[in-house]
Amino acid sequence: MRTDISRKKIRNAFVEKVEELSGQNLLACYQCGKCSAGCPQADRMDLLPNQVIRLAQLGEQEDLFNCRTIWVCASCMTCNVRCPKGIKIAEVMEAIRQIMLRKRKDHILIEKLSAEERESVPPIALISSFRKSTS
Amino acid sequence: MKTIAYYPGCTLKNTAKNFEDSALCALDRLGYEAKELARWNCCGTVFSLATDDLMHHVAPIRNLVRAKEAGSDTILTLCAMCYNTLKRANERVKNDAESLEKINNFMDTETVKYAGDVRVLHLLEILRDELTFPVLAGKVVKKPNGLKVANYYGCLLVRPKSVGLDDQENPIVLEDLMTALGIESVEFPYKTECCGAYQTVDEPKAVADRTYRILSSARRQGADLVTVSCPLCAFNLDQRQKQAALLFADFEPLPVVYFTQLLALGLGCPEDRMRFDLHYVDPRPVLKKKGVL
Ligand code: SF4
Ligand code: SF4
Numbered sequence: 001m002r003t004d005i006s007r008k009k010i011r012n013a014f015v016e017k018v019e020e021l022s023g024q025n026l027l028a029c030y031q032c033g034k035c036s037a038g039c040p041q042a043d044r045m046d047l048l049p050n051q052v053i054r055l056a057q058l059g060e061q062e063d064l065f066n067c068r069t070i071w072v073c074a075s076c077m078t079c080n081v082r083c084p085k086g087i088k089i090a091e092v093m094e095a096i097r098q099i100m101l102r103k104r105k106d107h108i109l110i111e112k113l114s115a116e117e118r119e120s121v122p123p124i125a126l127i128s129s130f131r132k133s134t135s
Numbered sequence: 136m137k138t139i140a141y142y143p144g145c146t147l148k149n150t151a152k153n154f155e156d157s158a159l160c161a162l163d164r165l166g167y168e169a170k171e172l173a174r175w176n177c178c179g180t181v182f183s184l185a186t187d188d189l190m191h192h193v194a195p196i197r198n199l200v201r202a203k204e205a206g207s208d209t210i211l212t213l214c215a216m217c218y219n220t221l222k223r224a225n226e227r228v229k230n231d232a233e234s235l236e237k238i239n240n241f242m243d244t245e246t247v248k249y250a251g252d253v254r255v256l257h258l259l260e261i262l263r264d265e266l267t268f269p270v271l272a273g274k275v276v277k278k279p280n281g282l283k284v285a286n287y288y289g290c291l292l293v294r295p296k297s298v299g300l301d302d303q304e305n306p307i308v309l310e311d312l313m314t315a316l317g318i319e320s321v322e323f324p325y326k327t328e329c330c331g332a333y334q335t336v337d338e339p340k341a342v343a344d345r346t347y348r349i350l351s352s353a354r355r356q357g358a359d360l361v362t363v364s365c366p367l368c369a370f371n372l373d374q375r376q377k378q379a380a381l382l383f384a385d386f387e388p389l390p391v392v393y394f395t396q397l398l399a400l401g402l403g404c405p406e407d408r409m410r411f412d413l414h415y416v417d418p419r420p421v422l423k424k425k426g427v428l
Contacts, residue, residue: 023186040329044341075181076329077294081303094184108337121336122150124216124367128180128333131191 009059014099018056021095028085029053035079035089045069049079049089056092070096071107071133097132107133139261140207141169142198144217145177151214151366151393153410158213158258158395160404165266165274169211172201180216181333182223189234193241195224199253200245209254211261213395215365219291222255222298257292258395259308259364260300268315276403278317282425284360285323285353286310286394289368293327303327309362309394316401321356325349330371342371343378350376350389359421362394369393374415390418400427 009015019026029050036048047055047069055063064070070093079089100107108129118126147155162169175198183191198221202210212218228235229251239248262271286309293299293306301308304327310320328349331342349372353361363369373391380386396409396418406428411419422428 021185021187040345041331044338072334074329074332074334075184076290076332078290078304078327078329081294081296088184091184098185098188113336117336122146122366122370123177124144124146124151124180124214125333125335125370127145127177128216128367129336131179131181131183132333133337 003055003058003060005058010057012059012061014061015056015059017099018092018095021098022088022091024087024092026053026057026087026092029057029083029087030085032084034082034084035087038078038082039073040076040078041072041074044072049073049093052096053087053089053092056096064096065100065105069093070100075132101133101135104135106135110134136166136168138168138170139209139211139256140202140205141171141211142175142178142202142217142221143171144212144214146366147214150370150413153413154213154366154369154393154395156408156410157393157399157404160408161395161399161402162258164399164402164404165262165271167261170205172198172205172210175201178217178220178224180220182220189237190241192224192227192234193238195221196228196238196249197242197245199225199255200242200247200249202253203247203249208252209256211256211258213258213364215257215289215292216367218255218257219298223295225251225253225255226297257300259292259312262312262398263308268311271312272315275316275401277401277427279422280426281319282360282421282427283319283321283358284313284362284397285321285356285358286313286326286362287323287330287349287353287368287372287391288327289363289365290327290329290332292364309364312394312398313362316397318397321353321358323353323356323358325352330368332367332371335367335371335375339375339378340382343375343382346372346375347379347383347386350379351386354387354389358389359425360418361389361391362397363391364394376416388416390414390416390421392418397427
């Protein structure tokens with residue numbers, strides 16, 4: 001993957017927004033990869049959690065807006081527990097999801113779920129799914 | 136009888152009736168009356184992780200206001216997701232006066248102002264810290280014969296540390312409870328590995344894959360059953376076995392029960408309070424074989 005790095009991008013408005021919404025200092029990450037090593041959802045991700053952090057540091061918003069990873073992350077908090085730098089990766093994922101959802105770019109379209117899909121799962125599944133993936 | 140204000144949450148009135156009924160019967164046998172709040176609302180199921188998203192903390196905090204209206208300074212939860220959401224929202228407003236004030240302003244029609252003064256408790260905390268396991272062990276009337284379980288905690292009972300009720304990656308409270316009930320717990324490396332949670336809605340196959348891995352590990356460790364404390368984990372680990380069986384030729388079904396069902400049976404509660412009809416994989420054959428039923 002080709003990435004152009006520039007000082008302007010590293011401190012762009014997107015990076016600031018992610019840091020604000022997540023409450024995290026992205027530049028604290030030194031890319032050890034521990035978050036990705038223990039992520040139970042990693043095998044379904046197109047970007048690994050440490051790559052999400054790296055791209056967020058560099059202000060690569062398009063890659064992040066178009067990735068599957070932010071929706072595959074299940075907020076299990078395992079990475080948060082293990083990060084040696086105390087970065088809350090799950091919060092960074094939520095921040096990127098929120099930036100999308102606040103532009104009404106929903107990941108799940110409720111009206112597209114069939115009656116059977118809706119009825120086959122308990123309320124706790126529907127509510128948490130809609131809370132995470134719709135605006 | 137000791138009375139405690141009780142917040143059930145939505146799913147305990149629905150697919151997790153087996154969780155609620157067994158827990159209430161067990162509490163009754165232990166001398167606790169769980170008094171359901173006269174009014175309550177959905178907690179939202181997940182704690183909002185975005186720093187500025189105060190709006191989504193209103194739902195959990197409103198339930199704590201209901202506890203205060205009921206004259207209670209504690210609230211009992213059973214569902215791991217409700218426990219996590221209520222407790223985390225509570226911690227947030229306790230540590231941040233500005234957020235608390237804003238949330239109180241959002242709820243300006245409430246007569247009671249919230250001041251961060253309700254304690255959110257999980258049933259496991261009451262059993263471990265208040266009643267204590269040695270006392271509980273003395274009340275057990277039915278001990279199984281060689282029953283082995285794998286205890287599955289999932290994520291939200293234990294993470295993050297500020298609200299978790301035990302170690303974040305190697306909790307032992309369920310193992311200690313099982314010991315008190317005369318049940319052996321196997322080593323279980325998947326005990327805090329996420330089941331895929333709400334992705335069961337849009338990615339049922341991916342969740343079935345998690346179910347396959349988690350249950351296969353429990354089986355390899357020699358477990359007869361898996362215990363859970365979350366209705367979403369229960370749904371994924373039990374009901375998604377249907378898909379797991381279609382996806383993996385070597386998958387063998389394994390019953391999944393709430394820890395409260397084993398607790399209630401140990402305390403002599405009748406079988407009809409266990410609502411085994413709600414399970415996909417019927418735990419009755421193995422429970423009968425091991426002398427619990
Ligand atoms: S564990 Fe922490 S420091 Fe290591 S790559 Fe992940 S976010 Fe960066
Ligand atoms: S919170 Fe998300 S990124 Fe972190 S370990 Fe869990 S699924 Fe992976």
